[in-house]
Amino acid sequence: MFIEVSNLKKSYTTGEIRTEVLKGVSMRLNKGEIGVILGPSGSGKSTLMNIIGGIDHGDSGKVIVEGVEITNLNADKLTDYRRGDIGFVFQFYNLVPNLTVGENIEVVSNISKSPLNIDEVLVAVGISDKKHRFPRELSGGEQQRVAIARAIVKNPKLLLCDEPTGALDYQTSRSILQLLEQVNKKYGTSILMITHNTAIAAMANRVFRLRSGEIVEDSINQMIIPAERIEW
Amino acid sequence: MTINKRISRIIKENLLRYIGVLLLIVLGSFTFIIASGISQNLDALVTTFTEGHKQEDLSFRTDKAIWEIEELEKAANGIIEESYSYDAAITDSLTLRLLSKTEKVNIPAVVDGRMLSGMGEIMLDPAFAKANGYTIGSQIKTFEKTYTVVGFVSLPHYIYPLKNVYDTVVSPNNFGVGLISQEEFASIQNAATIYAIRFDDRTTSLNKQAAKFRALLHEKGIVDSEWIDIMNNKRARTVWASITGMKTMSIPIPVAMFLLCCLIIGIMIWRMIRHESVIIGTLYAQGYRRKELIRHYITIPLLLSIIGGVIGSLLALPSIAPAVLSMISYYNVPVINIETNIVNILIGILTPLLFLGLSSYLVIRSELKRNPADLMKGDRQKTKVNTLERSLKLERFRFSTKFKLREQLRSVSRLTFLFLGVTSASVLMLLGFTIMNSMNYVFSNSTNDTYRFEYEYAYKELQYGKAPDGAEIFSAGRFYSENNEGIEFYISGVESNSTILTLKRSVGNPLPNNQTNITKPLADRLGIRAGDTVSLINKQDGKAYTFHIDAVADSYAGQFIFMPIAEFNQQLKLPQNSYMGLWSTKKLDIPEEQLLGMKSLSETASAMDEFMGPMVSMVVAMTLIACVVGLIIIYLVTSLIIEENKSTISLFKIFGYRRREIKSLVLNSSTFVIIAAFIVSIPIMTASMDAMYGYLGNMINLVLPTIISPLYVAICFAAIMLTYQLSKLLCTRKVNAVSMTEALKLGAE
Incomplete structure (x- = not known):
């Protein structure tokens, strides 16, 4: 098993109010699979992903990624984990505005042990002609491609995508989903994706439905539909 | 207005930054009030004394x-x-x-x-x-x-x-x-x-x-002798060098401080408005008027300038009297009364208010000109790439270099502030060291290199014949240029084969004493070059004499023209084998009644050592002030860089960058600007010193060369870099405090 989450709990306390965000979540994802986490706002999707990505801690429970229990890692080890194994794609791209496309990708390749060739990655995400442009000069879809290129250039074991199509129109969203599908196939990268959009679940191997901090549905998709055929 | 309740909260959020700006204003007001207070009081004390007690216009002796x-x-x-x-x-x-x-x-x-x-x-x-x-x-x-x-x-x-x-x-x-x-x-x-x-x-x-x-x-x-007019009498004129120096200092240093404050406050206010554009747009939409918002945003710079001006003045006021007394202790002037000029205090308080108020008003007004709909779209500025960044071709550089270069060029105003601030601090620091070095060079190195005598004897009457063993003869007359009465100097007749006087060309090889040589400071002041023939007036008889200058000697041991004594005597129609004084390597037994005066070089050297003591203290004080200014400026810029890069720092953390890697990218991005600013400060300091020394030359007839010592430059550079390291240390916590969730919260591109 590539990702194994068992009885993960997380709560926040603001003043006297304690909010339980994750109430004993358990889930699994195999290597090379695409997993989709569905759920409304405030269901705990992002918190779950942040803990799997090593940028947040759970209160109790276990998170094991490729045999390593990341809940036991200290801050330095977690940095190493994110540095080597995890790629992030955000809803609003989070590109560094005053770095060119090439330089934005370099931000990550610069600290990777064996990064992919930047030009090859740019070709793979379909923006090889935009290498010297600044993010502001690109469309939303192009910016998300840059974000994906940046995430995959380190050849991560796991790509975590937080609403990758949330800010995009239908056509662009589909092309981004196709791209993620290609990445998954070409590099064998496991992908865990958060989305509101239930239609996207059709392209996943595994679907998790989260509600109020609990997994209410954990299903294996027997009828995977390629991204290009997904409609909503 | 309820909205103004935010002001104290805004200040508390960035307390250190505002304290930094406040310190610059305090320093500006303090310097102005104290320097003008010292110069005005010294001026008044000296003028009252010299006029009231009938200072001589000239003194002389007679036969x-x-x-x-x-x-x-x-x-x-x-x-x-x-x-x-x-x-x-x-x-x-x-x-x-x-x-x-x-x-x-x-x-x-x-x-x-x-x-x-x-x-x-x-x-x-x-x-x-x-x-x-x-x-x-x-x-x-x-x-x-x-x-x-x-x-x-x-x-x-x-x-x-x-x-x-x-x-x-x-x-x-x-x-x-x-x-x-x-x-x-x-x-x-x-x-x-x-x-x-x-x-x-x-x-x-x-x-x-x-x-x-x-x-x-x-x-x-x-027949008169020892004719000394007051303008060339250092006993009376030296005090004016201090007064003029203080007067000169009372303007540029505070102005530099106030300008730096304007720049940084302008940047901070501009950033605050950009950051709060959605709120401002909303307030506009709710019916707020522009002038109400201007009033709100201008409150912080106005508060800072008033508080800074008042604190600077309050600190300066009790310091004026001790400072005047300390300065006057170098001179012998009765201290009747030390006054505090109310106009100076008003200037000290109102100038920062005017500088900061006006600059902030212009920044705020230009930003608030945007319409509410535009403002409510949010801070689009932060994704903007300026022309300079766009035009850069950085492909060949390493990622870290590219990042640092872009980081600095991203905000031209911030870059200007850092550059000017570090340049000012470096100039201030180098000034102190260079003044000390110039003094040391002139009074120790240059004098010792030029003269090999221990005693100088000046006779009352003309002497004839040869000098005793170990001594050489000389004669001297005081002259001035026809076109410039203010520059007075000696023309000395020396032995053609003198071994006591050693003049050198600028390249270092010695000049023969059987020709007419002029020392460099005098040549520069009179605009004389080797090969020129000049007409100079003898103060003794008021007649013009013509001299052909053979060479310019690279010596700062005074303003002299040296020529063979035989030619000197012939020109001034003095008896051929006569002389007026002796330079001797040992003490001579000359009856006191024959002597006008005797000078010992070792006494001059020990007096110089006494003088250099307070000089070193002054340099240390100037270096410390420069370090504080540098620290404030670098800290302000670094903290601005961190704030502007919060999301990038957060992203770096998410991507797995280690703390030292982030610190290196973000905190070290100013290194090349600081080095460049320091390098630029050297020619600026040289030009300032040349101007100041030129002024000093006219005031007290003392010419100092601007000698830059590599050792002192290295010390100043080390001090600036140390200040930089300290400011980075202060900012490290800020970098560490940036949370990874910062990037996750981003709702824009």
């Missing part, structure tokens, strides 16, 4: 006594007084110049104790008394006579009590002046009779009145 003083006074339209002077040796190394009490010119002022009332009493120059342990009531023994100290005295012609007028620094451990009654001189053998004149006409050129007066003396068959 015979002047009997018809009243007649001469009428003819010259001035007051003349005869006085006596005698150099009494207290010990081998301590000389007390006894001066007779005068009534009309150079009237003594009692600083402490009482005025002389009879025989056996003496009043001392306070610095000499302090250095040698004499108090009021104590006794001082000179040759055969013992005097009782009845008071301390200030003399208008000995404000800076130099032994010789051509000396540069005082040495109260070796020399001082004492005032005794005129009657005492009846029992003193070989006392010198000196005449001092003060002209009634205070508007006509001193040189013209002096020339007329000299002609009068000559008409009466009186």
Whole structure:
């Protein structure tokens, strides 16, 4: 098993109010699979992903990624984990505005042990002609491609995508989903994706439905539909 | 307005940053009030003293006594007084110049104790008394006579009590002046009779009145010597160098501080408005007027400038009197009253208010001109890439270099602030070190390299024949340029094969003494080059003489033209084998009555050492101030960079960058700007020093070269880099505090 989450709990306390965000979540994802986490706002999707990505801690429970229990890692080890194994794609791209496309990708390749060739990655995400442009000069879809290129250039074991199509129109969203599908196939990268959009679940191997901090549905998709055929 | 409740919260959020700006304003106001306070008080004290106590316009000696003083006074339209002077040796190394009490010119002022009332009493120059342990009531023994100290005295012609007028620094451990009654001189053998004149006409050129007066003396068959006019008398003029220096400093340093404050406050306000554009748009939409928002945003700069101006003034006010007293302690001027100028305080408070208020108003107004809909779209500025960044071709650089370069060029105003701030701090630091180095070079290295004598003897009468063993003869006359009466200098006749005088070309090889050589500072001031023929006027006879200059000597040991003594005598129509003085490597046994004066180079060196003590303290103080200014500026810029990069830092953390890698990228991005600013500060400092030294040259006839010592440059660079490291250390916590969730919260591109 590539990702194994068992009885993960997380709560926040603001003043006297304690909010339980994750109430004993358990889930699994195999290597090379695409997993989709569905759920409304405030269901705990992002918190779950942040803990799997090593940028947040759970209160109790276990998170094991490729045999390593990341809940036991200290801050330095977690940095190493994110540095080597995890790629992030955000809803609003989070590109560094005053770095060119090439330089934005370099931000990550610069600290990777064996990064992919930047030009090859740019070709793979379909923006090889935009290498010297600044993010502001690109469309939303192009910016998300840059974000994906940046995430995959380190050849991560796991790509975590937080609403990758949330800010995009239908056509662009589909092309981004196709791209993620290609990445998954070409590099064998496991992908865990958060989305509101239930239609996207059709392209996943595994679907998790989260509600109020609990997994209410954990299903294996027997009828995977390629991204290009997904409609909503 | 309720909205103004935010102001204290905004300040608390970035307390250190606002304290930094406040400190710059405080420093600006403080420097202005204290420097102008010192210069105005010194000016008033010196002017009151010299005018009230009738400072001489010139002094001279004569070959015979002047009997018809009243007649001469009428003819010259001035007051003349005869006085006596005698150099009494207290010990081998301590000389007390006894001066007779005068009534009309150079009237003594009692600083402490009482005025002389009879025989056996003496009043001392306070610095000499302090250095040698004499108090009021104590006794001082000179040759055969013992005097009782009845008071301390200030003399208008000995404000800076130099032994010789051509000396540069005082040495109260070796020399001082004492005032005794005129009657005492009846029992003193070989006392010198000196005449001092003060002209009634205070508007006509001193040189013209002096020339007329000299002609009068000559008409009466009186031959004068040791003719010293007040403009060339360092005992009276040196104090003006301090006053002018303070006056000069009171403007540029505060202005630089205020301008830097304007720049940083402008950047901060601009960023705040950009950051809060959605709120501002919303407030507009809710009916707020632009002037209400302007009033709100301008409150912080106005508050800072008022608080800074008031604190700076409050700190400066009690410091003026001790600072004036400390400055005046180098001079001998009675301190009657130290005043605080209310106008200066107002300027100290209102100037930052005006500077910051105006600049902030312009920034705020331009930002608030945008319409509410545009403002509510949010801070689009932060994704904007300026032309400079866009035009850069950085492909060949490493990622870290590209990142740092882009980080700096992202905000031209921030870059300008950092660059100007570090340049100003470096200039301030280098100034102190260079002044010390120049002084040291002129008074130690250059003098020792040029002159190989230990004693200089000046005779009263012309001497004939050869010099004793170990000595060389010389003659000298005081001249000025036809076009520039203000520049006076000596032309010296020296032995053609002199081994005591060593002049060098700028390349370092020695110049022969059998030709006419001019020292570089004088050549520069007069605009003379090798090969020129110049006409110069002898102060003694007022006649013009023509000299052909063979070479310019790279020596700063005074402003001189040296020529073979035979030619000198021939030009000035002096007897062929005559001379006026001796340079000797050992002490000569010359009867005192034959001598006008004697100078020892080692005494000059020890006086210089005494002078360099406070100089080092001044340099240390300037370096510390520069470090504080540098620290504030670098800290402000670094904290701005961190704030602007919060999301990027957060992203770096998410991507797995280690702390030191983030620190290296973000905090070290200013390194090349700081190095560039330091390098640029060197020529700026050189130009400032050249200008200041040129001014000093005109004020007190002292020319200093701007000598940059690589060691001092290295020390200053190390101090700036240390300051930079300290500011980075202060900012490290800010970088560490940026949370990874910062990037996750982003709702824009």
